[in-house]
Amino acid sequence: MFNETVLKEIKQISGKYPTTRAALLPALYVAQREFGHLGADAYEAVSDVLGVPKAIARGVGTFYAMYKHKPMGRHIVQLCTNVSCMILGAEKLSDFLKNKYGLEPGGITPDGRFSLVIMECIGACGTAPAMLVNDDFYENLTEKYIEEILEKYK
Numbered sequence: 001m002f003n004e005t006v007l008k009e010i011k012q013i014s015g016k017y018p019t020t021r022a023a024l025l026p027a028l029y030v031a032q033r034e035f036g037h038l039g040a041d042a043y044e045a046v047s048d049v050l051g052v053p054k055a056i057a058r059g060v061g062t063f064y065a066m067y068k069h070k071p072m073g074r075h076i077v078q079l080c081t082n083v084s085c086m087i088l089g090a091e092k093l094s095d096f097l098k099n100k101y102g103l104e105p106g107g108i109t110p111d112g113r114f115s116l117v118i119m120e121c122i123g124a125c126g127t128a129p130a131m132l133v134n135d136d137f138y139e140n141l142t143e144k145y146i147e148e149i150l151e152k153y154k
Helices: 004-014 021-035 040-050 054-063 083-087 090-101 143-151
Strands: 075-080 114-119 131-133 136-138
Touching: 004 021, 004 040, 021 040, 021 054, 040 054, 075 090, 083 090, 090 114, 090 143, 131 143
Parallel strands: 075 114
Antiparallel strands: 075 131, 131 136
16 A cells, blocks of 8 residues: 555645546556556555546556556666667667666566666657657667666666
C-alpha cells in the first residue's frame, strides 16, 4: 500500500478531475514511480485509493505503453529505432549499448542502473538518432555522446 505522502498526492490529483476514474492515468503513474513498475500490488493500491475495480485499473495500465509491467533499472533509456534514427545509426547504437553496458532491449544492466526500451518514434527525425533517458531528451547521438550522457546517471 501507499504511505501517507503518496496517498495525499493521489487524493490531490483525483481532486482535479470530475470523477475518480478520470484520475486513473496520473494515479497509475504515481504508483509506477513508487513501486518501480505496475504489478498486482500497484493495481490493488490504486484501486483501493480511487475506489475503482482492479480490473479497470489493470485494463487502463496495460493499454498504455508509458507504463512498465516488470521491474526496470533506475534509469530508463528509450532509443528510437524509427526509419530516420535507424538510417542514421540507431541499430549500431543498440549494439553499442549491448556490448558496452550489457543492455539488451527489454533488459536491465547487471548493476540495475539502466533498462533499455526500443521506441518506434520520439519525433526527432531531423536530429536523429535520438533517445530519452527518463524524461531527458538527447539527439544527434554517437557512441561517445551516449557514454557521456549515461555517465550523468548514477
